[in-house]
Amino acid sequence: MPRNRRVSMRFSTQTLLLQLGVVLLVVLLSGAVHAWLVYERIGDEAENQALTLARTVAADPDIRAGVQEISKEEGTPPPEVLASGPLQAAAEAVRVRTGALFVVITDETGLRLAHPETARLGERVSTDPTVALGGQEITTRNTGTLGPSAGAKVPVYAPDSTSTIVGEVSVGYSVESLGNSLARDIVPIALTAGGALLAGVLASFLLRRRLQRLTLGLEPEEISTLVHDQVAVLQGVDDGVIGVAPDGRISVFNAAASRLLDIPDATGQDWATANVPEQLKHLTQPAAQDAQAVEIVAGGRVLVANARKAWHRKEDLGWVVMLRDRTELQQLTRQLDAVGTMSTALRAQRHEFANQLHTIAGFISIGQHDSAKEYLARISATGPLKFPVEQAELLQDTYLQAFIGAKGVEASERGVALRIGPETLVRGHVADPQDVTTVLGNLIDNAVSAAVAGSAAERWVEVELLDDVTRSGGTLHIVVGDSGDGFGSLEPEEVFAEGFTTSEQPVRSGAGQGLGLALVRQLARRRGGDVRVLDPGSEGGPGAVFMASIPGVMDAAGTGVESTMREDSSG
Numbered sequence: 001m002p003r004n005r006r007v008s009m010r011f012s013t014q015t016l017l018l019q020l021g022v023v024l025l026v027v028l029l030s031g032a033v034h035a036w037l038v039y040e041r042i043g044d045e046a047e048n049q050a051l052t053l054a055r056t057v058a059a060d061p062d063i064r065a066g067v068q069e070i071s072k073e074e075g076t077p078p079p080e081v082l083a084s085g086p087l088q089a090a091a092e093a094v095r096v097r098t099g100a101l102f103v104v105i106t107d108e109t110g111l112r113l114a115h116p117e118t119a120r121l122g123e124r125v126s127t128d129p130t131v132a133l134g135g136q137e138i139t140t141r142n143t144g145t146l147g148p149s150a151g152a153k154v155p156v157y158a159p160d161s162t163s164t165i166v167g168e169v170s171v172g173y174s175v176e177s178l179g180n181s182l183a184r185d186i187v188p189i190a191l192t193a194g195g196a197l198l199a200g201v202l203a204s205f206l207l208r209r210r211l212q213r214l215t216l217g218l219e220p221e222e223i224s225t226l227v228h229d230q231v232a233v234l235q236g237v238d239d240g241v242i243g244v245a246p247d248g249r250i251s252v253f254n255a256a257a258s259r260l261l262d263i264p265d266a267t268g269q270d271w272a273t274a275n276v277p278e279q280l281k282h283l284t285q286p287a288a289q290d291a292q293a294v295e296i297v298a299g300g301r302v303l304v305a306n307a308r309k310a311w312h313r314k315e316d317l318g319w320v321v322m323l324r325d326r327t328e329l330q331q332l333t334r335q336l337d338a339v340g341t342m343s344t345a346l347r348a349q350r351h352e353f354a355n356q357l358h359t360i361a362g363f364i365s366i367g368q369h370d371s372a373k374e375y376l377a378r379i380s381a382t383g384p385l386k387f388p389v390e391q392a393e394l395l396q397d398t399y400l401q402a403f404i405g406a407k408g409v410e411a412s413e414r415g416v417a418l419r420i421g422p423e424t425l426v427r428g429h430v431a432d433p434q435d436v437t438t439v440l441g442n443l444i445d446n447a448v449s450a451a452v453a454g455s456a457a458e459r460w461v462e463v464e465l466l467d468d469v470t471r472s473g474g475t476l477h478i479v480v481g482d483s484g485d486g487f488g489s490l491e492p493e494e495v496f497a498e499g500f501t502t503s504e505q506p507v508r509s510g511a512g513q514g515l516g517l518a519l520v521r522q523l524a525r526r527r528g529g530d531v532r533v534l535d536p537g538s539e540g541g542p543g544a545v546f547m548a549s550i551p552g553v554m555d556a557a558g559t560g561v562e563s564t565m566r567e568d569s570s571g
Contacts, residue, residue, distance in 0.1 A: 023197060024200075026200075027196050027200070030193065031193040034193075047141070049173065050139065053103070055137070057090075061159060066090075067113065070107060076111050082114070082122060083118040085113075088114045091104070101146055102172050104171075105168075105170075106167050110129040111123065117145070120145065129168050132169075133168050147174060149174055152170070152171055153168055153170050154171075240257030240259075240260045240322070241323075244284055244319040244320075253266045260301060280296070284321065297518045302326045302519060303325060304323070304326050305324075388409060388418065389404055390418070391420040394422075395465070396427070397429045399429065400436075403441075407441070419462050420464070423466065425466050426465050431555035432552065439520045439523060439524060440463075440548075443546050444463065448482070450544065454485045455485055455539070456485075460483045461481070463480050465479075474552075475554065477549050480545070480547075481544070481545040483543055484542075485539050486539065495533070496518055517531070520548065524549065531546065531547070531549075532547055
């Protein structure tokens, strides 16, 4: 098979085969060692039995006397005489009775006086008798004329002496009988080895199955690839990813999640007690709707979060929580709303502007030049366009004029009068319109909604602005009140909670409702300022009063304030 098409064996299969091989090898080695030990034990028992039997025969007085009598004679009797003699009869009787392979009696020269085969009587024994004839007992395992055997040799002493050796007795048991004994004893050994092998095979299969379950059926190289891919993906995406294991432990917490939530890596912590927003924890509750998206404010950011239940086949893998940053989108949306509001106001004033031009043209066409001049002077004093904002002339900054004027048009369309408070004094001009739009727009929109929902006959919203311009940048102070019914039984701090809204409609996920006050407070605090409630209001009006301080959004350049400050400091 070509190399690129060669199919390699799966790692789990290799592991299983290796385990089976090790188990089989261990069982075979253990069985062999056990069998060898049993064989040695049976051989030792046969040698001891042969030694005992040889001692018994050598100590028999009749045997001792018979051997001595033959030893005194000159020469050795012929085989036929020995075959019919008492020694042969006694030796054979013992051999038959004990089941020994042979019982051999010799004289002091090693010639056989008794032997199972009568034809070999009178011959020298096939094994060396010198040790026994020298007065020592010995056990042996050797091969003689009758085959391999385990036996013993014992000296035969004269009847009236303990030192005169007149012959020796050899007793042996067949190795085949030892094998038969081993065969009887090997059955338990074989059964034990077979049981151990079966247990090892079963354990190997169970281990393989558990390994596959723990690794979801993946091979080690596949797991390694997945780990590298997971690290690359999780650390490479801008979205926050949080993985919650089935046991409630945080298993994944990528760098983007740590950055978006402004908390350190929480991997390994318990999800129920981790320092993450409660809205995220609610997403992973059993009753939560899968993939339901919610907006939260965390770390000064507006985040869209949703959670999905993760499954692999039928196995529960826990939850995956996704976080997406919508802060810039929210800011751009509010800026676009402001631009749209101003555009709507301009379109609403287009006809008035056209009428003013027609009026001037009419005065000139009929020769009423003085009337035209007076009309132009009036327009120059009040501006070419008139926004429905009371005391708008207190605002000198063109951006604030346009933005609050546009908000006045929106409020007027909803039946609410927008007015500028008499204490308003803005000497500088707006240097950071984006943050001013976010904070001021939210406060005015909430106040208008509260005025519309209030029970007062006259609906109004009052805005006061005061700047504190310094060389390093000015702070804009904003106070917004309305004619609504206030907070009622709510605590002032509750309106800054995520999800609170003054809208009569329910909060829709992803619509941005319920985040305005929480967002503007975090924005102001990030700059070193704050948004707070000065007065919670009362039933029937006046309503709540909010105050916001936004440092670093005003600029004194080109306003004459710097020169005034220099004069004050020099004086």
